[in-house]
């Protein structure tokens with residue numbers, strides 16, 4: 001990350017604003033080690049850009065590698081973290097294999113964000129170990145972070161930059177050369193439907209646009225592991241379908257996605273593996289079909305999370321005080 005190209009974000013503005021000179025296709029996929037499932041490497045980005053024609057309903061896809069037998073990309077063991085008296089994460093063990101589309105679900109306050117923050121080197125654990133491709137995230141964070149792309153919760157972006165500048169900055173910070181960054185910015189903007197917004201300040205973006213530009217920034221260096229905290233929050237259904245298609249192609253080429261979401265239906269349809277976290281502990285994990293059993297993932301989730309609360313004691317709400 002420290003070997004960034006000499007260009008600056010301010011320079012990016014000048015270079016990107018008028019017209020972007022684009023070298024031929026750029027892959028926003030990890031360099032494939034496993035055989036790829038499709039002949040055309042990606043243009044995941046380009047093909048997913050056909051917003052109008054996008055299938056809003058997406059389903060699980062076959063991947064290049066079998067995510068039950070492929071090498072472990074992310075290993076979490078005995079991970080714990082407390083904030084004062086609150087135990088946010090309480091001894092979590094998880095293994096995520098290469099080529100997996102791994103969903104993490106849990107009720108509000110279950111510890112998902114805390115877990116993902118520790119996995120990506122943003123929050124120091126109290127105890128436990130995390131390795132990414134065998135590299136310990138907390139003893140060698142620079143090396144570990146090189147292969148991770150992160151969409152954190154509670155985004156703190158440099159929002160006084162334009163979208164183009166922000167993406168350019170993300171790319172050069174990750175050591176990409178200027179021409180590669182420019183080409184990828186163009187691909188990503190097309191894929192995420194942000195072309196018209198590239199030259200506007202990120203602070204003026206809607207919530208969904210902000211999420212999409214942050215997601216694009218997480219992908220620009222084609223990391224081997226993408227860790228995405230609620231990537232579809234505020235994102236409209238067509239854009240979400242585009243993003244999913246991009247992620248599915250990324251996974252099909254050997255990339256690995258770990259994402260948290262409250263969209264049970266989406267996780268059930270798209271992910272191959274899932275972990276249900278409640279009160280900082282993993283109550284169920286494994287292949288989605290094994291975890292959900294005969295019912296839906298949502299039913300299993302409600303069962304493990306303690307069921308719904310009846311709306312008793314709220315009669316005052318319909319007393320209409322005026």
Ligand SMILES: Nc1ncnc2c1ncn2[C@@H]1O[C@H](COP(=O)(O)OP(=O)(O)OP(=O)(O)O)[C@@H](O)[C@H]1O
Nearest residue numbers: 083086087088106107108109110111112113114115
């Ligand atoms: N910085 C912090 N300081 C104090 N408590 C925190 C902090 N971050 C998280 N917590 C607490 O840790 C617990 C887990 O929070 P976390 O954000 O990980 O949950 P989550 O599963 O991501 O929830 P949500 O689905 O609502 O985003 C909660 O009780 C929360 O209040």
